[in-house]
Amino acid sequence: MIHFGGTVSLGTSLSPIGAYAGYLLLHSGNYWLAVCFLALTAVYFFVAGTMLLRYIINYRRLVRRGAI
């Protein structure tokens, strides 16, 4: 449920919808839609991953400064 930090709500997480889309793809079999969805899933994963990375870095900086 990590989101992008904006006013776009928590529900924008791709996790359940992505799994649902994967299930649909298994049944419908539209190649280009599948490629687009994979790209979008990768974007979501990248954004959530980099956000987590920035959090860890900033958190460690705070610890080093003695703020936490």
Add this chain to the structure above:
Amino acid sequence: MLIATCAVGTRHWGSQRKPTMASTLSSVSSDTLTARRLAASFFIPLVHEAQLPVQGDARVCAIVPTRMPTALTVRLVRELTAFNPNLEVIVVDDCSSQSDEQIVKIFREIASYSRVRVTRTPVNKLKAGALNHALSYFTERDEVYDVILTLDDDVVVAEGTVRALVEELMQHPRLGAMCSQCRVLNKNKNILTRLQGLEYVNFNAIRLADEGFMRGPLVMHGMLTAFRASALYAVGGFEEGHLIEDYEITARLKSAGWHVRSSVQAPAWTVVPETLSRLWRQRTRWSYGGITVVARARSPLSVFQDLLGHSAFIAMLCLVAALNVTSGSGEVPLFIAQAIISLSLAQLGISYTFQLWLMRTYVEKDKWDWLIRLLLIPEFVYSYLMTLALLGSYVFHSFVVLKRHIITNAAYLALGVVERGFRKLGYAETQWGTQRV
């Protein structure tokens, strides 16, 4: 007209401002965020090193706009003055009812504290207008401050909150604003308030993650934010007519080149909606207000996180819709579907682990909060409710844009009916920004 008022205000306020060491050093012209640095900040956020020593003599004033003050407003004013011996407080009465005995009594008590003044707006101006009213009040009296705090009227602060905000802000000349940590005062009331308590922990975490990224977090919340006065005056104060003035002013500060961030050493507590209908109204205001800020933003960088979020979310909706209505040839390699499911589940696993780790930062947590977080389902249901509010905001925004292009009377009448329907669902172009109205 509102924008023009602000622009006039800018020149007027600007002429009143006396340069200080901090404002001179905080010139943002030297702030060159190259594309390379921005891209790098995706992975490694920029560092804001303290460049000035702690200034204990900063001139600070707190503005508390209120329309329906309560006992919490009295407590806020009392504690602000008690905890901060040099702090001036101005309470802006935004046309509260003068026939209500209780409200009159509250204002009398507020005005009885030393270093507290009460001023009243001539007409109901909503929160941004009330804040601008206070800024004009200072200008008329030649009062110059280094830091201006803006607060909601139902906030509780800790003893060191204001000091932490002011000291950090004054030490970092590039920062235009610094907001507090947001915590929930009434989180034990019911499951809805507990869910909001957990959500606010996430908000604080995201603000920390966004520090040093695209000039800082997206929103310096209206609950409690310290603004560098020179930055606030330079951008013309608050723009009236917005549903969420805090997001709007943050975007404008960032467009002007200022950085913003939150302080982990400045906790503040607020009262969150306790019923579903009030929560829904708050979130429709936030989500629709957010869309209007993005639509009017002068610099894409200032609303970058939201631009990314809205784009990806709309793209996902379109793709899911397309998947449901199209039938392919069955030539999709199995690994693509497997990769999508695997990436989604991996993201879920990472997010869940992170959420559990975040609980160590949640000071007020108890066993029920742990249970809600461990179960995951309540937060999923809650987040999809919020997504529903967002979807409604997209529809309402499309409606508002359509309405502006309709010129025939008949169509206007029809749209008026639709607008009343939206209003019943909580969507409106203007609302007072507190939970109680």
